[in-house]
Amino acid sequence: MMLDSDFSRRLVVAVDAEGYGRGDDLRHDSIQSGLAQVMDRGAREAGLRRETWARQEAGDGEVIVLPQGEPELRVIDDLVHRVRKALHDHNRERRDDARLRIRIAIGHGVVKRGAMGFVGQVVVTTCRLRDAEAARTALKMNPRADLVLVLTDRLYEEVVRQLHTSYRPESFTRLEVPTKERTEVAWMWIPSEDLGQKGTLDMDNLPEVADTLWALIAGGALERLGAYGTETGLGGARKLFAKIKEFRSEQGRPAAPESRDDLLRSLEELVRVDAAVKQFAQQFNADQMTVNLISAPISGEEINFGIRN
Template structure:
């Protein structure tokens, strides 16, 4: 799998701006990969100052790259840009393709690299970022990835949220699909597909830490109504599918949650309640995997 990334407005900046973009992009990509459960340190990367072309090794989950990585990078961009002026924000284009790649004498060799970079630099992607000033990124997928992955509902994206593109090249016209985020990440107490990884993170930490079993003694059970209902629905759904009722990991939990939200409106309501609980109630501080994780009000 090939991922290409490019920052907007690099050529217009001075040296200080170039340094800010480079350091910001590195931080955003590092955080996005880490929070998506990916191993950026084993990626093969070809850097270009204002961006990079990445070839992911076998073993890196492709669905997580297309879905979790993009959404986590978007959240990292949002946090990075929160206190910056509009003209100082870091905004990027991402393109993803799939195919055979090898190392050449001066870089990557493979048709998928050529195609992915053409989609990254397509005028349609540049225009989309310019005409959607509140968006921190735009994503373009090759036609193959869209048809095989997004349209078949293997990700949390809604297929209808993508825009079909025709990208002219010297050899032919490439069909591609572009996604422009539209939801406001600052909107509290709402649920969209971008929130689901965070819902899974918090719910899994509560499960792993035994918080759901012991919270009654602390008098805070009212803040976890959504969590209990949500977990009960997930267990019921998994049992109906012939799977173990209890998720085995955070990723297993997220997969079930994404599947369930698509088919059960009540689950979306429970998840929304749980999401709102985390915004308004200081629920618990529990040690998970050796780290202190705070749930509830976020500063």
């Protein structure tokens, strides 16, 4: 994408892979291809168009300037969690010394495309936060974490602290990052749970839960449970859906999600603030059955939906 020649206010994302300088040529190639795949998948699953981003690549990372109008909350929240899930899948079968682990920093400010790259203090600041010693140390001290996120003070105060995202404000650590000009205040987030842990509702199985639950919602199965006497085994689905509707209503949104992606975003937000949702989802995932939606044709066909762990 061509960035405007004039300065404009944009969201800036800086990404860097751990341990690139210590690797050989094959390791460098693996990191570069892995990072590209992870970022591509994360953007796609977050509903973002990576091909519209202005990007400045640097082998072990990149600096991204998002287009004007790109949903800010989706970048700060959805993109990070989708990239985290993609990293988890990428690293699943790899040795610890071959895992791809990254630092992400996000800022917002005035930027333009210069003769040899991006120009703007927000780019300098965001890259410094990404490369801060505290962020590097945090990744080393948390060997099971696949990423570390650093936000500028302004983004944290205006977006996270005001509860516009699924992050808990108290899960961030305040940083003071010294620079040549001043000390930058920033906020760092380190994932605290293992995506591979079984029996919980987390980013590893949320898309699968959303797929199955949306099929039941769209087919009208939850409304017909009582009439068809098939409530046994779907109690978790009904409780989970009721909790989602209650949560959305409290936020002033329509109670019922409008799409599978809308449902998934609500699940991602809700699971971080309500422990009961995890219990309902565990019941939902534990239900081993097939629900025959006899009167719910989709595209003219009758569909059987299997709910499995």
